[in-house]
Each structure stands twice: as C-alpha cells, then as structure tokens.
Amino acid sequence: MSTANADRELVKRVQAGDKQAFDMLVLKYQHKLVKLISRYVHDHAEALDVSQEAFIKAYRAIPNFRGDSSFYTWLYRIGINTAKNHLVSQGRRPPDSDIDAQDAERYDIESRLKDQESPEALAQRDQVQATVISAIEELPEDLRVAITLREFQGMTYEEIAQAMECPIGTVRSRIFRAREAIDRRLRPLISDIGG
Amino acid sequence: MAGILVSVMAAGASAQSPESAEDWLRWSQEARSQHSFVAEFLYQHQDHVDTMRIWRSAHPDAGVQERLFSLSGEPREIIRDHEEVTCVLPSAQAVMVDSRHWQAPLDARLPDSLSDLEPHYRGRVIGEDRVAGRPTQRVAILAEDAMRYGYQLWFDQETGLLMRAELVSSEGDVLERVMMLDMELRDGLEPTELMSQLPQEGFERVTARATPSADDQPIDTSSWSVADLPDGFQLHMEREQALPGRDQAARHLLFSDGIATVSIYIEAETPDEGMRGALRMGAMNAYTTTLDGYQVVALGEVPSSTVERMATSLQRADSTSNASH
Amino acid sequence: MAMQDNKFEPISAVADGELDADELRFLLRRVESDPEAREALGRYHAMSAAVRHEYVPGADSLADRVRASIDGEPAHTAPEASAQAGGATGRWLRPVGGMAIAASVALGVLIVGPTLFDAGNPAQGPVSEPSVAVIQGAPFEGQLERVATSSGGQSAATGAVPIASASLDAEARQRLNAYFVNHSEYAADGQLGTSLKYARIMGHGSER
Numbered sequence: 001m002s003t004a005n006a007d008r009e010l011v012k013r014v015q016a017g018d019k020q021a022f023d024m025l026v027l028k029y030q031h032k033l034v035k036l037i038s039r040y041v042h043d044h045a046e047a048l049d050v051s052q053e054a055f056i057k058a059y060r061a062i063p064n065f066r067g068d069s070s071f072y073t074w075l076y077r078i079g080i081n082t083a084k085n086h087l088v089s090q091g092r093r094p095p096d097s098d099i100d101a102q103d104a105e106r107y108d109i110e111s112r113l114k115d116q117e118s119p120e121a122l123a124q125r126d127q128v129q130a131t132v133i134s135a136i137e138e139l140p141e142d143l144r145v146a147i148t149l150r151e152f153q154g155m156t157y158e159e160i161a162q163a164m165e166c167p168i169g170t171v172r173s174r175i176f177r178a179r180e181a182i183d184r185r186l187r188p189l190i191s192d193i194g195g
Numbered sequence: 196m197a198g199i200l201v202s203v204m205a206a207g208a209s210a211q212s213p214e215s216a217e218d219w220l221r222w223s224q225e226a227r228s229q230h231s232f233v234a235e236f237l238y239q240h241q242d243h244v245d246t247m248r249i250w251r252s253a254h255p256d257a258g259v260q261e262r263l264f265s266l267s268g269e270p271r272e273i274i275r276d277h278e279e280v281t282c283v284l285p286s287a288q289a290v291m292v293d294s295r296h297w298q299a300p301l302d303a304r305l306p307d308s309l310s311d312l313e314p315h316y317r318g319r320v321i322g323e324d325r326v327a328g329r330p331t332q333r334v335a336i337l338a339e340d341a342m343r344y345g346y347q348l349w350f351d352q353e354t355g356l357l358m359r360a361e362l363v364s365s366e367g368d369v370l371e372r373v374m375m376l377d378m379e380l381r382d383g384l385e386p387t388e389l390m391s392q393l394p395q396e397g398f399e400r401v402t403a404r405a406t407p408s409a410d411d412q413p414i415d416t417s418s419w420s421v422a423d424l425p426d427g428f429q430l431h432m433e434r435e436q437a438l439p440g441r442d443q444a445a446r447h448l449l450f451s452d453g454i455a456t457v458s459i460y461i462e463a464e465t466p467d468e469g470m471r472g473a474l475r476m477g478a479m480n481a482y483t484t485t486l487d488g489y490q491v492v493a494l495g496e497v498p499s500s501t502v503e504r505m506a507t508s509l510q511r512a513d514s515t516s517n518a519s520h
Numbered sequence: 521m522a523m524q525d526n527k528f529e530p531i532s533a534v535a536d537g538e539l540d541a542d543e544l545r546f547l548l549r550r551v552e553s554d555p556e557a558r559e560a561l562g563r564y565h566a567m568s569a570a571v572r573h574e575y576v577p578g579a580d581s582l583a584d585r586v587r588a589s590i591d592g593e594p595a596h597t598a599p600e601a602s603a604q605a606g607g608a609t610g611r612w613l614r615p616v617g618g619m620a621i622a623a624s625v626a627l628g629v630l631i632v633g634p635t636l637f638d639a640g641n642p643a644q645g646p647v648s649e650p651s652v653a654v655i656q657g658a659p660f661e662g663q664l665e666r667v668a669t670s671s672g673g674q675s676a677a678t679g680a681v682p683i684a685s686a687s688l689d690a691e692a693r694q695r696l697n698a699y700f701v702n703h704s705e706y707a708a709d710g711q712l713g714t715s716l717k718y719a720r721i722m723g724h725g726s727e728r
Contacts, residue, residue, distance in 0.1 A: 006537025009544060017595040019587075020552040024534070026583045027562050031569035034579040048582060055586045056593070063596050069390070076386055124577040132570040150536060151571045154258065157538045176532035179564050180525075186563060190580060438698045447702070458703040476700055492699055 003154075007071040014062050022059055029072060030055075033079050040083035044121060054082040128189055135182040146171055147178035216318030216334045219350050226355035228253050233388070234327075234378040235266065239371070246376070252384040262389050272393050283393045312453045315339055315427035324349055326358040327375045336454065341365040342425040342501045343455045344478075354380065362478050362496065371478040419448060419461065423508035425501055427452035436460070450495075450505070457495030457505060464490045473499050482506040528560045535564040 007028075013021035034051045041047045058078050065074055136147060142164075149155045149163060157175075161168045213219040231252045238245045246266040253259050263273045272283040312318075321333040331349040338345035347369075349359035358378070362371040417433050428450045436447035438460075446461040464485055474481040481494035482502040486509060493506035530547050533539050539547060551558045562580055569575040 003537045006534075006539075006544075009541065013548070015596050017597060018548060019590055019595060020548045022590065023558075023583060023587050024548070024551070024561075026586045027558075028535070028565050030582040030586075031566065031574045031576050031579045034576045034582065035574050038576070044578065048578060048585075051579070051582055052585050052589065055582070056589050059586075059590050059593060068395075073386065073390060077390070080387075121577050125575055128566070128575050128577070129570045129573060132567050136571075151568055157533075157536065172533050172538065173526075173529065175536070176526070176529040179532050179567060180528070182567055183560070183563055186567065190563060190566060436702060438702060456703070458699065460699050460702075474696065476696065479700065479703075481696065481699070492696075494699055494703055 004070050008067055011062060011065060011067070011071055014059070015065075022062070025071065025075075026055055029075060032072070033075065036076065036079050037083045040080070040087060044118070046086075050083055050086050051079070053086075054079045057082060124189070128186070131185050131189060132182055135185045136178070139178055139181055143174050143178040143181065146174035147182075150175055213332070213350075213355070214320075216320050216336070219320070219332060219334045219348075219355070220318070222355040223348075223350050223357055226351075227357075228259055230354050230356055231381045231383050232356070232378055233381060233384070234375050236373055236375045238373050250384055250388045252389060254383060260384075260389050262391075264392070270393060272391055274389065274391055283391050283395060312336075312427075315343065315452055316345065316454060321347075323352075326351075327378050329353070329358065329378065331358050338363075338365050340426070341498060342504075343427075343452060343497050344370065346454070349374075351378075364498065417448070418512045419446065419459075419509060420512050421448075421450070421459070421505050421509050423504050424450070425452075425504065428457065428505075455495060455497050457493055457497055457502060459491060459493045459505065459509060461509075462490050464488050473503060475499070487511065528557065531557055531561050532564055535561060535568070 007025065010021040010025055014025070030051070033054060034047055037051050037054065038044070038047045041050050054075070058075050061078065065071070136144060136151075139147065145164060146160060149160045150157075155163065157168050157171045160171045160175075164171065213222045231254070233248070233250050235246060235248050238247065245268060248264045248266055250262045251259070252261070261273075261275045263275075265271045274283070315338070317337045317339060319335045319337060321335050324331050324333045326349045330352045332352060334348045334350060336346045336348070341364075343365075345363045345365070347359075347361040347363055348357060350356070351358050356378075359374040360372070361369050363369055417430070419433075421430075429452070430448060431451050432447075432449040434447055435444040437444050443463065448459040448461070450457045450459070471483055474483065476494075479494055479496050480499040480502050481492060482499065482505075483490065483492045484506050485491065491506050491509055493502040493509075495502060530539065530543060531551070534544065534547050551561060562583060566575060566580060
C-alpha cells in the first residue's frame with residue numbers, strides 16, 4: 001500500500017468507530033501539523049494547544065471526509081483554519097493570505113529571531129535531527145540503503161525490493177533493523193525532552 | 196547527506212550538455228522529476244486558444260504533483276498527484292476523482308533510443324530559439340511517412356524542461372501547440388499552491404476507485420488482430436477495460452510505434468447511428484465501424500487514414516476468411 | 521538474541537503504510553493495548569520527521585493529549601451506503617444518465633466546437649472560417665504558425681472529411697469522451713509533457 005492508501009484505510013476505520021485508527025494518524029502527522037501551525041502561532045505551548053484543537057476538529061469532522069484529497073491535505077486545511085481562528089480570537093491578525101513560498105522562509109527566520117522557541121528547544125530539535133542523520137550514516141550498508149530509499153526517496157517496499165533486488169520481506173526487516181539501531185540513539189533524547 | 200543519495204541512486208547519468216536529439220529527450224525526461232515551477236502556458240488547437248497556469252512540484256518524498264488552472268474560458272482545474280487526478284468543473288458543479296493508472300503498460304518514457312523509432316521517425320536538433328524569454332534548443336521528431344505525426348520540441352537550455360511542443364502533420368501543419376508564456380523556477384511549492392482554489396460546496400462528486408488489477412485484466416492470448424497494421428506499430432497491451440457509463444467492460448487493444456499510440460475499443464454493438472465513420476476530437480482522430488455484431492472504435496494522435504485503416508482491418512484471430520496473425 | 525527482537529517489526533511496517541488490511545486490524549489492537557508498541561511507533565514517525573526537518577520537540581506528547589480528549593468523544597458509526605463507487609473494487613460503472621454525463625463534463629471533454637465538416641452535406645460547409653489565432657499580449661518570439669483546422673486529411677475509402685465530434689448527440693459524445701479520456705491515460709505522450717495531455721482535456725472543455 002502506498003501512504004495515501006494506508007491513510008485512507010485508517011480513515012475508513014475511524015469513520016466506522018475505531019478510535020485507535022485516529023491515534024495512528026495523529027502519531028504520524030503530529031510533528032508536521034505542529035510545524036505548520038507554528039508558522040501562525042509562534043509560542044510553542046500555544047502552538048501545541050492549537051494543534052490539539054485541530055486534531056480534535058478533524059476527528060469530529062471525519063465522517064464528512066470523502067477522500068477527494070489526501071488525508072493530510074484535508075488536515076492541513078483544518079490546521080490553518082484553526083490557527084487563523086485562534087489568532088483572531090486573541091485579537092491578533094492572521095496573515096492576509098496563506099503563507100506562500102516566499103513568506104514561509106521569512107516566517108521561519110523571524111520566528112527563530114524572535115526566539116519564540118526557546119534556545120533550548122531549538123537546540124533539542126537540531127540535536128535530534130543530527131542524531132538521526134548520523135545514526136543513518138553509520139548503519140551497515142544494506143540497512144542504510146533500505147532506510148535511505150524509504151525516508152529520503154519515499155519509495156514503497158516493493159520499489160525498494162526491486163532496487164535492491166531482494167524480497168519484500170527482506171526490505172521490511174532491514175528497515176526495521178535500521179530503525180532499531182537509530183532508536184537506540186534516539187530514545188534517550190526523546191525521553192529527556194519529555195515527549 | 197548528499198553523499199548517501201549519490202552513492203545509492205546510481206541512475207543513468209545524463210549528458211552534461213546534450214548534443215543529439217536523443218540526449219535532449221533524455222535530459223528533459225529527468226528534468227521533469229527534478230524541477231518545481233510555476234508557469235503560464237497556452238494550449239492551441241485549430242482556431243482555439245486556452246491559457247492555463249500550472250503549479251508543478253517535484254519533490255523527492257512526495258514525487259511530482261501538479262495543479263492546472265484555466266485562465267481563459269470557464270474556470271476549471273485539474274489536480275494531480277501520484278495517487279489521483281481530480282478535475283473540478285464549477286460550471287457543471289462537478290468534481291471528478293480518478294486513480295492514476297500507474298500500471299500503464301506503456302512506459303511513459305520515450306524508448307531508450309531514438310534509433311528504435313527509425314525508420315518511422317527521425318530525430319534532429321534544429322537550433323537555438325527563445326521561449327518565454329529563455330534560451331531554448333529546438334529539437335524535431337520528424338515523421339517519415341503520412342501515417343503518423345511528428346513533434347517539434349523546445350527544451351530549456353538551463354534545466355532541460357520542455358517549454359514548447361507542437362504536434363505536426365507530415366504536410367507541416369501544426370495541429371496542436373503547447374507553449375509556455377512565462378515560467379518561474381521554484382525550490383519547492385507550498386501545499387496550498389497545489390490545492391484547489393475553486394469552491395466545491397454542493398458539487399456532485401464522482402469517484403472512481405478502480406484498481407487496475409481488479410478491473411482491467413491483461414489478456415494473454417488475443418482473440419483479435421489488426422491485419423493491416425501500419426509499419427512500426429505493435430500491440431503493447433490488451434485488456435478488459437472498464438469505462439464510465441458502461442455495464443460491461445470493453446476489450447481494449449493498445450498499439451504504439453514508440454511515440455504515437457492508437458487504442459482500439461471493442462464492445463457489443465449498440466444502436467448508435469451517430470458514431471459511424473471518421474470523427475475528429477481536436478488533434479485526435481477516431482474511426483468507428485462494426486464487425487460481427489461488435490462495435491469497433493480506433494482512436495489516437497494519428498491521421499484519420501491511420502485509424503481508419505486499423506479499425507477496418509481488425510479481425511478475429513480465429514477468422515477463416517483472412518490470414519490472421 | 522531471541523524472538524523479542526522482532527516484536528516491533530510490524531510497527532515499523534505500519535509506519536510506512538505497508539501492512540495489508542488484516543495485518544493492520546491486528547496491529548491496531550496491539551498498539552491500543554501495548555504502550556511500548558505505541559511509543560515505538562511514535563519514535564519511528566519522529567525519525568521520519570527529523571529526516572524531513574519537521575521534528576518539533578514536545579510534539580511527541582500531542583498524540584497522548586489528543587487520545588485523552590477523544591476518549592470523551594462519541595465513536596463514529598459506519599456511514600450509510602455512500603456514493604463512493606463500490607468501495608474497494610470501485611468500478612467506474614456508475615448509474616447511466618446524468619451522472620455519467622456529468623462525469624465527462626467534469627473532465628471538460630464535452631466538445632462543442634464551431635466547425636462542422638460533413639462530406640455528405642456539402643451545403644453546410646464550415647460554420648466558421650478558420651482564422652489566424654491572435655494571442656493577446658502573449659510575448660512570443662518569432663513566427664507562430666497558424667494551427668491547422670483540419671487534422672489528418674480525408675478518409676481513404678470515401679474521401680469524407682472527419683466529422684467533428686461536436687455534431688454528435690450528447691450520448692454519443694459522452695461515449696466518445698470515455699474512450700478519449702481512457703486512451704489519454706495510456707498515451708505515450710507522457711514524455712512530451714503530461715501538460716499536453718491535460719491541456720487537451722481542459723482545452724476542449726472550454727469550447728462552447
């Protein structure tokens with residue numbers, strides 16, 4: 001299954017009453033959504049609150065989700081609307097138009113300069129990213145190739161199996177072992193941050 | 196990080212500066228998945244011109260996604276990612292979603308070598324030209340006979356992107372033209388740029404979730420053949436094809452000479468007098484006939500005489516009246 | 521190192537959306553009841569986020585908060601028979617009539633062109649004269665040749681010039697559209713710019 005099909009499968013289950021399926025979607029998209037909402041709501045704790053609100057809205061609205069777009073596209077729109085409404089309710093003005101490519105960079109820079117995220121949080125993020133990347137680089141070749149094709153190229157297991165000329169089961173196992181190795185270095189960081 | 200990618204993805208390297216027509220085509224093929232841009236282009240056929248805007252995102256994770264928006268005529272929109280095509284037509288209050296046919300049997304790329312297309316086509320670098328204010332190289336794929344059309348192509352010198360394309364008959368008539376008027380390269384696009392901006396509330400939604408394996412079965416032994424197949428054309432695919440509005444699948448034969456494609460659809464005959472003979476749909480020609488209680492439609496981006504020839508020489512493989520293939 | 525080592529392998533696979541429906545069902549129940557499995561899944565997603573520079577410290581706790589909130593929300597019930605065509609086997613075959621025509625219109629492929637050539641009725645002739653296309657304000661360099669109004673000559677057998685699909689009745693036109701769209705998906709002009717294929721589809725939709 002590709003990502004969009006997998007999401008669709010989870011959405012169907014949520015619509016049929018399986019709340020755990022929604023939890024899976026939250027686990028998958030929580031970082032992405034917070035990052036998006038942070039562009040509108042710079043305070044970190046506030047951004048988490050707004051993100052939580054957006055997810056709950058998505059849960060409530062999901063019976064109306066018809067799959068015209070991907071799940072994340074739909075969630076994205078809910079996220080932006082929730083963020084804008086939040087700003088308005090706080091008496092702050094949302095940007096005139098949704099952030100376009102040029103502004104996005106400016107917002108990122110501005111938010112770094114304003115230090116809305118504490119230097120500590122910034123450092124933690126950089127550390128996590130650096131740890132994951134260096135962990136990947138240190139993997140044995142077959143694991144490194146498999147996880148790279150998956151994470152950097154977005155290839156499906158089937159595509160990776162073809163590229164690496166091995167069975168799909170082997171791909172699945174390699175990616176898992178790669179993640180386990182990365183996890184050994186990542187876990188202490190994440191638990192420290194209190195995530 | 197770049198080191199990881201380069202060592203892993205040792206795909207065929209493109210020539211640094213393309214020399215031959217083939218080099219340009221290959222380079223352009225790669226460029227399609229490497230560059231994001233926003234552009235305005237015109238689409239012209241007969242005495243009709245449309246302008247459209249395209250947002251195209253080429254991203255290592257998300258693949259290629261596109262949004263086309265009409266700037267002339269009725270507002271309409273097509274959004275395409277690697278999963279689906281969504282068409283929004285406010286004037287008809289309809290939205291249509293279709294799965295991409297990734298299992299398309301024809302490799303959407305050109306054949307590996309232009310020499311495979313000889314003697315039916317010939318590639319030639321014409322010379323330098325400008326499109327949308329950018330220097331381009333003009334390359335021709337010339338049809339060597341009157342059974343097929345040729346192409347004139349203009350490739351951006353900097354990126355290899357296709358900036359202008361024309362479908363040309365063997366008499367030299369331009370049948371169809373796509374040409375960029377303005378292009379802006381981008382590092383990436385925001386998701387909102389790839390989302391529909393047309394209001395869709397209350398629209399009728401038509402969704403096709405056909406998975407090719409379930410609906411379109413490849414056929415191993417064909418029960419049909421085209422006796423008078425033009426030189427260079429080969430059968431590439433045959434399958435049972437589900438079509439909208441039909442209760443039964445049609446048999447779909449797909450032929451190609453490497454550039455042009457012709458489809459033949461075979462269905463049980465229905466009383467539909469309007470569809471006999473030669474028909475034209477823009478640059479595409481179709482020909483309808485009947486055979487043994489079946490209705491046969493051949494269509495493709497080829498001259499009318501070519502589809503007519505193929506449709507009228509279709510026969511059953513077990514036919515005793517003609518020598519079959 | 522024993523069996524324990526592989527216990528999170530399906531968790532890794534579900535993070536990539538690579539479980540089939542049965543495996544997924546099983547895994548959902550497991551993640552629901554096993555906090556360690558759920559945490560592992562969270563970390564696997566965090567790894568992907570980190571690779572994409574999307575990692576946000578503190579966002580890892582969001583799922584817990586959301587889950588707690590949703591506990592208090594009513595569970596959804598399966599929707600009534602929806603308009604989605606047939607679910608997993610989703611055929612194109614929708615009820616005929618308005619829906620199918622709407623579908624082809626939605627693609628903008630319903631062609632209503634101004635020209636009509638019909639060798640059987642010479643009196644009719646072309647309704648409009650072919651004209652040089654004038655593109656307002658388009659900055660193009662060099663000559664832009666007129667695009668031909670007839671494509672591909674005459675029938676070898678009868679000498680008839682092809683009839684524009686505009687002259688067909690709505691049902692026939694819709695049938696032709698279905699072939700046109702299906703064929704376009706397979707046409708090898710993908711190399712020459714999918715834009716051309718969709719431009720065709722969109723371009724024809726604006727003819728009135």
